[in-house]
Amino acid sequence: MHLVNRYAIILLTVGLVLWVEGLFTIEWSYPYCLSQSDGPAYAAQGMPLPYWMWNGVASLEHSFMPLAYILNIIVLSLLMFPAVRWLLNRVVSNQSKWLRSVIGVTGCLLLLSHVALMGLLVSTGWYRPEISLGLEGYYRYTDFRPVRFGLAHSNAPVCRPSRFWFPDGWRHD
Numbered sequence: 001m002h003l004v005n006r007y008a009i010i011l012l013t014v015g016l017v018l019w020v021e022g023l024f025t026i027e028w029s030y031p032y033c034l035s036q037s038d039g040p041a042y043a044a045q046g047m048p049l050p051y052w053m054w055n056g057v058a059s060l061e062h063s064f065m066p067l068a069y070i071l072n073i074i075v076l077s078l079l080m081f082p083a084v085r086w087l088l089n090r091v092v093s094n095q096s097k098w099l100r101s102v103i104g105v106t107g108c109l110l111l112l113s114h115v116a117l118m119g120l121l122v123s124t125g126w127y128r129p130e131i132s133l134g135l136e137g138y139y140r141y142t143d144f145r146p147v148r149f150g151l152a153h154s155n156a157p158v159c160r161p162s163r164f165w166f167p168d169g170w171r172h173d
Contacts, residue, residue, distance in 0.1 A: 005097055008104030013084045015110025017076045021047055022114065025152040028053075028144040033159035041159035044133055045152060048075055050144045053133055054157070064127035065141075 004011065028044035044050035051068035055061050092099050121127045134140040147160050 004104035004108060005101045006104075008100045008107060009081070009085050009088055011104050011107030011111060012088070013081045013107070014073070014077050015107040015114070016084065017073055017080055018114040019110060021072060021076055023152055024149070026050070026149050027147045027157060027160065029147045029160055030139045030143040030145065032139050032143075034161040043147070043157040043159045044144050045157070046072060047149075048072060050133060050141075052127065055128065060126055062127050063130045063133055064122070065131070065133055066129050067131075 024047060025045045026047045028046070028050040030041070030044070033041045033043075040056065042054045042056060044053040046052060046068060049068045049072055051065045051072060052062050055063045088103065092103065118127075122129065132141045134143070
């Protein structure tokens with residue numbers, strides 16, 4: 001319990017980040033969205049970097065980039081940590097070990113529940129781990145551009161074309 005008490009702020013920060021990142025996302029577009037000549041295109045999702053998108057092969061399969069996902073969690077945790085620490089230092093005194101332990105256990109439960117959920121999604125095939133979300137000959141990972149911020153959803157979001165990012169559209173090279 002001493003470790004949970006000692007790392008309460010870190011556990012709560014990472015637990016909150018995991019769930020906030022899972023509920024809110026950035027939708028990502030790419031040039032192929034403007035000219036879907038070889039089939040439909042689907043938006044990539046992830047905040048601050050895209051890490052998953054429906055692959056269009058089966059209704060319950062999504063391409064998933066674990067490296068980008070972990071990087072997202074690290075970046076968001078580093079950004080959120082000062083705010084969580086400031087808030088907890090204002091709300092919880094250093095003398096209140098019981099309350100700090102409750103916060104640590106809450107953070108631990110948030111973290112472990114999300115890790116279990118991600119493990120379930122990968123083990124059932126909902127998320128198919130990939131090296132990149134790019135599709136050879138059509139688009140690369142570096143082609144993704146943010147289109148909008150909003151709630152994450154598990155259905156297959158249709159790719160919204162972005163003339164702002166891609167004024168020349170898609171050219172099949």
